[in-house]
Amino acid sequence: MAKKVNNTQDFTKYIRLFWKLFIGGFLAVILLFLLASWGVFGELPDHTILENPKTNLATEIISSDGVTLGKFYFNDNRTPVxxxxxxxxxxxxxxxxxxxxxxxxxxxxxxxxxxxxxxxxxxxxxxxxxxxxxxxxxxxxxxxxxxxxxxxxxxxxxxxxxxxxxxxxxxxxxxxxxxxxxxxxxxxxxxxxxxxxxxxxxxxxxxxxxxxxxxxxxxxxxxxxxxxxxxxxxxxxxxxxxxxxxxxxxxxxxxxxxxxxxxxxxxxxESHREGTATYFREYLRAFMKDWTNDKKNRKPDGTKYNINSDGLKVYTTIDSRMQLYAEDAVAKHMPRLQAEFFHQNTPKRNPTAPFLELDKDEIEALMNRGMKQSERWRHMKYDLKKKDKDIIDSFDKPTKMTVFAWKDGKAHEIDTIMKPMDSMRYYKSFLRTGMMSMDPQTGHVKAWVGGMNYKHFQYDHVKQAKRQVGSTFKPFVYATAIDQLHLSPCDELPNTQITIEANKYGNPEPWTPRNSDNKYGGTKTLKNALANSVNTITARLMDKVGPQPVVDLVKKLGVESEILPVPSIALGTPDVSVYEMVGAYSTFANQGVYTKPVMVTHIEDKNGTILYQFTPESRDVLSEEVAYVTVNLMEGVTQSGSGVRLRTKGADAYRADYREIVTGYPYEFKNPIAGKTGTTQNQSDGWFMGMVPNLVTGVWVGAEDRAAHFASITYGQGGAMALPIWGMYMRSCYEDETLNISKGEFKKPKDLSIEVDCSKYTPDQDSNSSLPEEDTPEELDF
Structure with a gap:
C-alpha cells in the first residue's frame, strides 16, 4: 500500500514539473517578446518608419507614351508597383x-x-x-x-x-x-x-x-x-x-x-550602357545632376535628392516607338556604310588607312594626341600614378580586350588580344552618327540617337559633338536674303564665280568659292540653286547681305556655337551640333517661331508630388512669310535636288558584305518634304536635315577624326551617308499610324506677298525682288 502511495507521489511530482516547465517556458516566451518589444535586442522600427521603410528606389525615366526607357540606380534597381x-x-x-x-x-x-x-x-x-x-x-x-x-x-x-x-x-x-x-x-x-x-x-x-x-x-x-x-x-x-x-x-x-x-x-x-535611348539617358543624367545641385530643388528637410536612390520619376518627351525606329534605322544603315568604308580602306588600297591626306609624321602626332586623351591614359596617370614613359610603353603591349564590330549587319563584341595603340587605330576607322527628331511646334524631342553603341562609343554626337555643317548652313543665308531683299525662290542669279574682296567683311584674303562640280554659266533660280547646292549662288547672296546679319539670325535660331562673321560661313564652315541644327530648322517649320528643344516635361518624387515643371521658351525670329518661302526653297531639295532619291523607287539592294548600292532607295515618299543635304569639303561630314510640318529630324555621319573619310563624293556625300537613316526612320514612323506624323502641306501664310510658284512669277510684279544694280550679270561674270 505504501508503495502505491509513493508511485502516486512520484507521478504528481512529474505533473508539477511539467506545469512548471510549461508555465516557465510560456513566461519566457512572453518575456522574450517583451524584451524584444522594449528594444533590448536592438531598436525596433516605430510607426513612422513602418510607414516609410528605408529602401533605395531607382529613378525611373519615362517616355511620352508611358514606357520606361531606363533607370538611374547605384545598387538597387527598384521601382515599386x-x-x-x-x-x-x-x-x-x-x-x-x-x-x-x-x-x-x-x-x-x-x-x-x-x-x-x-x-x-x-x-x-x-x-x-x-x-x-x-x-x-x-x-x-x-x-x-x-x-x-x-x-x-x-x-x-x-x-x-x-x-x-x-x-x-x-x-x-x-x-x-x-x-x-x-x-x-x-x-x-x-x-x-x-x-x-x-x-x-x-x-x-x-x-x-x-x-x-x-x-x-x-x-x-x-x-x-x-x-x-x-x-x-x-x-x-x-x-x-x-x-x-x-x-x-x-x-x-x-x-x-x-x-x-x-x-x-x-x-x-537593364544597365546604364545597354537598352533603349542610352545616349539620351546619359544626357539626362547630367541634366538631373544640375537639377539636384540647384539649391531651389531640395527635399523638405533641406537635403539634396539622390537620383540613384530616391525613386524620382522623370517624364521625358522621347517617344519610345520613334526612338526604336531611329535606333533601328541607324543599326540598318551604319554597318552597310561601314563595310564600304572598310572596303575602300584596306592597306592595299590605302596604306595610311583609315586616314587620307596625312603623312607618317602627321598620323603619329594624331595617334599620340588620341593616346593622351584616352581613358586608359587618364586612369594610369591619375589613378595609378604611373610615369608617362611607362604609360606610353603600355600602349604597345598586347592585352586582352573586347572590341566592337559589325558582323552580318549587326553589332557584336569580339574578345581578342590587341595592342591598345592598334585598338585606337581600329576604332578611329569606324564611322559615327548622331540623330535627333523634334516636334517644331512644341519643341518636344521625340528621338535622340547619339551613336551606334554606347558601351563602346560613349561620345554623344547629338549635343556634345560639333562638326562642320556644310551646305546645311545655306538655308540660313537664303532666309537672311529673303528677309532683307524680299527675294522669291523664282529669282535668278548668274551661275558664275564671284570673288569677295579682301577686308570687305573682315576676311583677310579674297574669297572665290568653287562649285563642287566645277560647272558654271547661265543663271539659276534660287530654288534650283539651293536644291543642287550651287556654291556661287550662295556666295552672291552672302555678298548682298553680309555675314553679320546671317550670324545674327543663326544666333536667334538657337545656335550657341561660335560663328565668325566671315563670308566663308555661307558654305558651312562653322562647327555646330545636331541638337542646335534641329532647333534652328524647326523655326522654319514653325512659321518663324523658335521653340527651344524640350527633353523633360516634369519630375515627380516617389509619392507623385511634382517637383519640376518645364516652362516653354519661344521667340519670334522670322515672319511667317520668310519662314514659309525658306521652307518652299528646301522642298526643292527633295523634288529635284540632292534629296530627290527620297521620291524614287529603287531596289532595296545590298551587296553580300552589307555594302550599300547607293542608287537603290526604296522610300518613294509622296508627301511634301523640305530638307537639305550637307557635305564638307573632303567628305568627312555628311548631313541631312529633313522636315515635315510636325517633325524635324537631323542626321550627321562621319568619323572621329576628319582625316578619316571617303575618298570620293559617291559615298562621302550627305545624300549617301546621312539621308538613308532619315528615310528609313521616316518610313517606319509613317507605317505606325498611331504617331500621326504629318503628310500634309506646310502651312501657307494668308497674306503671302512673295510668289513661290515659278509658273506664275514675273520679276516685274514685285519691285522689291529686283536685283541691286551692282549685281548685274555683266559685272559678276568672270
Missing part, C-alpha cells in the same frame, strides 16, 4: 508556395510555428509572408548563432504583427514583391519581370509568375540565366505549380501541361 498592378496568378503562386494561411493569420502562423518547433525546423519553415517582409525590410539575414536566431525571430514576429496592423494584406503582398532581390539587378518584381521576360508584371503569364515566385527560395541558387542554373529554376518553378494545384488555384491538367514547358526566358539586362 501597387497591388493592382500584379496579376492574380502571381499573388496566388506566392500564397500557395510561401504562406497558404496568409489570409487567416495576423502575422504569425501558430500551426506552422508549432510544426516547426516539434520537427525542429525539418518539416519546413514557419515564416509567414509578413515575417519574411519584416526580415527583408528591417534586419536582413539571420544570425549564425542560436541565441541570435532566437532573438531575431522574436523581433521578426513583433515587426510582422505591427506590419499586419499597419497595412492591408494586399499592401503587404505588394511590399514583399517590391522588396525582394531577384538577382541580376532585378530588384523588385517590376525589374524582375522586365529583365527576365521583357514585360511589365501585369503581362506575366502563369508559368512566368511561377518561375519568379520560385526564386523567393534563393535567387542566387535559382538563377535562370543559361550559364547559371536554368534546370534547377525549372524544377523549382514546377514545385510552385504543384503547390498551386495542391491548394486549388489551378487544376491538375493545367499543372501538367505547364510543367512540360521551357522557362521562356527573354533575358534583357
Amino acid at each position: 501597387g497591388y493592382e498592378e500584379l496579376p492574380q496568378h502571381l499573388v496566388d503562386a506566392l500564397i500557395a508556395t510561401e504562406d497558404a494561411r496568409f489570409h487567416s493569420h495576423s502575422g504569425i502562423d501558430a500551426r506552422g510555428t508549432l510544426r516547426a518547433i516539434v520537427k525542429l525546423g525539418k518539416g519546413g519553415g514557419a515564416s509567414t509572408i509578413s515575417q519574411q517582409l519584416a526580415k527583408q525590410l528591417f534586419h536582413g539575414e539571420g544570425s549564425k548563432n542560436t541565441l541570435g536566431r532566437i532573438t531575431q525571430k522574436a523581433k521578426e514576429w513583433i515587426i510582422a504583427i505591427k506590419l499586419e496592423r499597419q497595412y492591408t494584406k494586399e499592401e503587404i503582398i505588394a511590399q514583399y514583391f517590391n522588396i525582394y532581390d531577384f538577382g541580376n539587378n532585378a530588384d523588385g518584381i517590376r525589374s524582375a519581370s522586365r529583365i527576365y521576360f521583357g514585360k511589365e508584371p501585369m503581362a506575366l503569364d502563369l508559368k512566368e509568375s511561377a518561375m519568379l515566385v520560385g526564386m523567393f527560395k534563393n535567387s542566387s541558387l535559382y538563377n535562370p540565366r543559361p550559364e547559371r542554373n536554368p534546370i534547377g529554376v525549372k524544377n523549382r518553378r514546377n514545385v510552385v505549380l504543384a503547390q498551386m494545384e495542391k491548394y486549388g488555384y489551378i487544376n491538375e491538367k493545367l499543372k501538367d501541361s505547364l510543367q512540360k514547358l521551357d522557362l521562356g526566358l527573354r533575358y534583357s539586362p
Whole structure:
C-alpha cells in the first residue's frame, strides 16, 4: 500500500514539473517578446518608419507614351508597383508556395510555428509572408548563432504583427514583391519581370509568375540565366505549380501541361550602357545632376535628392516607338556604310588607312594626341600614378580586350588580344552618327540617337559633338536674303564665280568659292540653286547681305556655337551640333517661331508630388512669310535636288558584305518634304536635315577624326551617308499610324506677298525682288 502511495507521489511530482516547465517556458516566451518589444535586442522600427521603410528606389525615366526607357540606380534597381498592378496568378503562386494561411493569420502562423518547433525546423519553415517582409525590410539575414536566431525571430514576429496592423494584406503582398532581390539587378518584381521576360508584371503569364515566385527560395541558387542554373529554376518553378494545384488555384491538367514547358526566358539586362535611348539617358543624367545641385530643388528637410536612390520619376518627351525606329534605322544603315568604308580602306588600297591626306609624321602626332586623351591614359596617370614613359610603353603591349564590330549587319563584341595603340587605330576607322527628331511646334524631342553603341562609343554626337555643317548652313543665308531683299525662290542669279574682296567683311584674303562640280554659266533660280547646292549662288547672296546679319539670325535660331562673321560661313564652315541644327530648322517649320528643344516635361518624387515643371521658351525670329518661302526653297531639295532619291523607287539592294548600292532607295515618299543635304569639303561630314510640318529630324555621319573619310563624293556625300537613316526612320514612323506624323502641306501664310510658284512669277510684279544694280550679270561674270 505504501508503495502505491509513493508511485502516486512520484507521478504528481512529474505533473508539477511539467506545469512548471510549461508555465516557465510560456513566461519566457512572453518575456522574450517583451524584451524584444522594449528594444533590448536592438531598436525596433516605430510607426513612422513602418510607414516609410528605408529602401533605395531607382529613378525611373519615362517616355511620352508611358514606357520606361531606363533607370538611374547605384545598387538597387527598384521601382515599386501597387497591388493592382500584379496579376492574380502571381499573388496566388506566392500564397500557395510561401504562406497558404496568409489570409487567416495576423502575422504569425501558430500551426506552422508549432510544426516547426516539434520537427525542429525539418518539416519546413514557419515564416509567414509578413515575417519574411519584416526580415527583408528591417534586419536582413539571420544570425549564425542560436541565441541570435532566437532573438531575431522574436523581433521578426513583433515587426510582422505591427506590419499586419499597419497595412492591408494586399499592401503587404505588394511590399514583399517590391522588396525582394531577384538577382541580376532585378530588384523588385517590376525589374524582375522586365529583365527576365521583357514585360511589365501585369503581362506575366502563369508559368512566368511561377518561375519568379520560385526564386523567393534563393535567387542566387535559382538563377535562370543559361550559364547559371536554368534546370534547377525549372524544377523549382514546377514545385510552385504543384503547390498551386495542391491548394486549388489551378487544376491538375493545367499543372501538367505547364510543367512540360521551357522557362521562356527573354533575358534583357537593364544597365546604364545597354537598352533603349542610352545616349539620351546619359544626357539626362547630367541634366538631373544640375537639377539636384540647384539649391531651389531640395527635399523638405533641406537635403539634396539622390537620383540613384530616391525613386524620382522623370517624364521625358522621347517617344519610345520613334526612338526604336531611329535606333533601328541607324543599326540598318551604319554597318552597310561601314563595310564600304572598310572596303575602300584596306592597306592595299590605302596604306595610311583609315586616314587620307596625312603623312607618317602627321598620323603619329594624331595617334599620340588620341593616346593622351584616352581613358586608359587618364586612369594610369591619375589613378595609378604611373610615369608617362611607362604609360606610353603600355600602349604597345598586347592585352586582352573586347572590341566592337559589325558582323552580318549587326553589332557584336569580339574578345581578342590587341595592342591598345592598334585598338585606337581600329576604332578611329569606324564611322559615327548622331540623330535627333523634334516636334517644331512644341519643341518636344521625340528621338535622340547619339551613336551606334554606347558601351563602346560613349561620345554623344547629338549635343556634345560639333562638326562642320556644310551646305546645311545655306538655308540660313537664303532666309537672311529673303528677309532683307524680299527675294522669291523664282529669282535668278548668274551661275558664275564671284570673288569677295579682301577686308570687305573682315576676311583677310579674297574669297572665290568653287562649285563642287566645277560647272558654271547661265543663271539659276534660287530654288534650283539651293536644291543642287550651287556654291556661287550662295556666295552672291552672302555678298548682298553680309555675314553679320546671317550670324545674327543663326544666333536667334538657337545656335550657341561660335560663328565668325566671315563670308566663308555661307558654305558651312562653322562647327555646330545636331541638337542646335534641329532647333534652328524647326523655326522654319514653325512659321518663324523658335521653340527651344524640350527633353523633360516634369519630375515627380516617389509619392507623385511634382517637383519640376518645364516652362516653354519661344521667340519670334522670322515672319511667317520668310519662314514659309525658306521652307518652299528646301522642298526643292527633295523634288529635284540632292534629296530627290527620297521620291524614287529603287531596289532595296545590298551587296553580300552589307555594302550599300547607293542608287537603290526604296522610300518613294509622296508627301511634301523640305530638307537639305550637307557635305564638307573632303567628305568627312555628311548631313541631312529633313522636315515635315510636325517633325524635324537631323542626321550627321562621319568619323572621329576628319582625316578619316571617303575618298570620293559617291559615298562621302550627305545624300549617301546621312539621308538613308532619315528615310528609313521616316518610313517606319509613317507605317505606325498611331504617331500621326504629318503628310500634309506646310502651312501657307494668308497674306503671302512673295510668289513661290515659278509658273506664275514675273520679276516685274514685285519691285522689291529686283536685283541691286551692282549685281548685274555683266559685272559678276568672270
